[in-house]
Amino acid sequence: MKVALYGKGILGEKVFRYLVSAEGIEVICICNDTLASEETAMVFADTIYDAGQVPIMDFAGLCDICNRGEADAVILATENGFLDFVVKRMVRHGLRNIAVIPSYYEEDYEIEDGSFIWVETDKPRMSYIEYHISFHCNLKCAGCTHFSNIIDEERFGDYEKFCNDLIRLQEFFWGISKIRLMGGEPLLNPELPKFIYAARSAFPDADIRVVSNGLMLRDHHTEILEAMRNTATFFDVSMYPPTRGSINNIYKICKDNGVKLTVTSDVEEFMARMNLQGDSDIAEAYKACPSSHCNYLYDGHISTCVMPQVIEIFNKKYGLDIQPGEQDVIDIYEDGLDGYKLMERLKSPMDICRYCDVQSRFYQWFVSSDPLPDEWSSKI
Ligand code: SF4
Numbered sequence: 115m116k117v118a119l120y121g122k123g124i125l126g127e128k129v130f131r132y133l134v135s136a137e138g139i140e141v142i143c144i145c146n147d148t149l150a151s152e153e154t155a156m157v158f159a160d161t162i163y164d165a166g167q168v169p170i171m172d173f174a175g176l177c178d179i180c181n182r183g184e185a186d187a188v189i190l191a192t193e194n195g196f197l198d199f200v201v202k203r204m205v206r207h208g209l210r211n212i213a214v215i216p217s218y219y220e221e222d223y224e225i226e227d228g229s230f231i232w233v234e235t236d237k238p239r240m241s242y243i244e245y246h247i248s249f250h251c252n253l254k255c256a257g258c259t260h261f262s263n264i265i266d267e268e269r270f271g272d273y274e275k276f277c278n279d280l281i282r283l284q285e286f287f288w289g290i291s292k293i294r295l296m297g298g299e300p301l302l303n304p305e306l307p308k309f310i311y312a313a314r315s316a317f318p319d320a321d322i323r324v325v326s327n328g329l330m331l332r333d334h335h336t337e338i339l340e341a342m343r344n345t346a347t348f349f350d351v352s353m354y355p356p357t358r359g360s361i362n363n364i365y366k367i368c369k370d371n372g373v374k375l376t377v378t379s380d381v382e383e384f385m386a387r388m389n390l391q392g393d394s395d396i397a398e399a400y401k402a403c404p405s406s407h408c409n410y411l412y413d414g415h416i417s418t419c420v421m422p423q424v425i426e427i428f429n430k431k432y433g434l435d436i437q438p439g440e441q442d443v444i445d446i447y448e449d450g451l452d453g454y455k456l457m458e459r460l461k462s463p464m465d466i467c468r469y470c471d472v473q474s475r476f477y478q479w480f481v482s483s484d485p486l487p488d489e490w491s492s493k494i
C-alpha cells in the first residue's frame with residue numbers, strides 16, 4: 115500500500131518511523147502544511163524530521179498526488195483539535211481514503227495496525243459530549259449547575275444504555291473530539307472503569323476526561339487508574355478550595371500510575387445565571403451562555419446543555435414546575451436523524467434557555483448546607 119503522510123512534529127515522526135518499518139507499506143510523500151486553521155486560528159508550526167529520500171510537499175501537492183491515484187491513502191497524524199478541520203479540508207479537495215492516528219500516541223503508547231482509524235468521510239465529527247457517571251457528589255458546592263449538590267440519594271449512569279448510545283452515535287459520527295465523563299463525582303461510581311473502556315472503544319480518536327473534584331482519589335483505586343492509563347484518559351481535576359490540600363497527593367498518585375493529569379486554575383468563584391421567572395429572551399440568553407457547546411448525553415437523549423435533562427432534580431427539591439420545551443431534548447433513536455441534522459439542532463437555543471439570564475452573578479465559592487433556590491439565581 116502506498117501512503118501519503120500528513121504529520122509533522124513528534125507524532126508525525128513516530129508514525130513515519132512506524133510506517134517505514136511496516137511490511138507492505140511505502141510512504142510516498144510527507145505533507146508540510148503551513149496553513150493556519152480558520153477554525154482554531156492556530157498555525158501548524160511543527161517541524162519536519164529527517165525523512166531521507168521521501169519528498170516533502172505542501173497541501174496542494176499532497177492533493178495532486180492523491181487525486182492522481184498515486185497514493186492509496188493519506189495517514190493523518192496531527193493534534194486532536196485540528197483533526198476535524200484537516201479532514202474537512204481534505205474531503206473538500208476530493209480525498210477520501212483517510213486514516214487518523216490519535217494524538218495521544220505522541221506519548222507512551224505503542225503504534226500498531228489497529229491504532230489507525232479509517233475516517234467515514236460521509237459523516238461529521240462531533241465536537242463534544244458530556245455524560246453523568248454519577249449524579250450525586252461528595253462535595254456540595256452552592257449553585258452547582260448540574261444540581262449534584264441537592265441529590266441526597268445515590269444515582270448512577272446506566273452502563274448498558276451508555277454502551278447502546280455510543281453505538282448509536284457511531285452511526286452518526288466518525289469521531290468525537292472530546293468526551294467528558296463527569297457528574298456529580300464520577301469516582302463514586304464503582305463501574306467507572308467500564309464506562310472509560312466503553313468510551314475509548316467506541317471513539318478511539320476522542321480526548322476523554324474523567325472530570326472530578328479529586329478529593330476521593332486513592333492509591334487503591336487501581337482499576338480506575340489502570341483504565342485511565344490504558345485508554346489515555348485524562349484525570350481532569352477542578353481545583354475547588356478543598357482540593358488544594360489534596361493536590362500533591364493527587365499528582366503523586368497519577369504520576370505513580372502513569373495517568374495523565376490536568377488541573378484547572380484555582381476556583382474561587384462560581385457563577386449563577388438562572389432566571390427563575392423564566393422570562394428571558396431565549397436568543398439573548400443563549401448567545402451569552404458559556405455552556406451552549408456542552409452537549410449532554412443521557413439515556414438515549416441529547417441536549418444542547420445539561421439543563422433540560424436535570425431540571426427535574428431542581429423541580430423535585432423545591433416543588434417547582436420548570437419544564438423543557440418539546441424540542442429541547444432530542445431522542446437519538448428518532449427516525450431519519452443523522453449526524454449533520456443532530457449537530458445543527460444542538461447548535462440552536464432551547465425553550466428552557468428562558469430560565470437563564472443574560473447577566474451572571476459571581477459569588478465566592480462555598481458549600482451550602484441548606485441550599486435555597488435563590489443560590490442559582492442571577493439576582494438576589
Ligand atoms: S464538585 Fe462539581 S459536581 Fe460536585 S457539587 Fe461541586 S460543582 Fe457540583
Ligand code: SF4
Pocket residue numbers: 399400403404405406418419420421422464466467469470
Ligand atoms: S439552558 Fe440555554 S442558556 Fe441556559 S445553560 Fe443551557 S444552553 Fe445555556
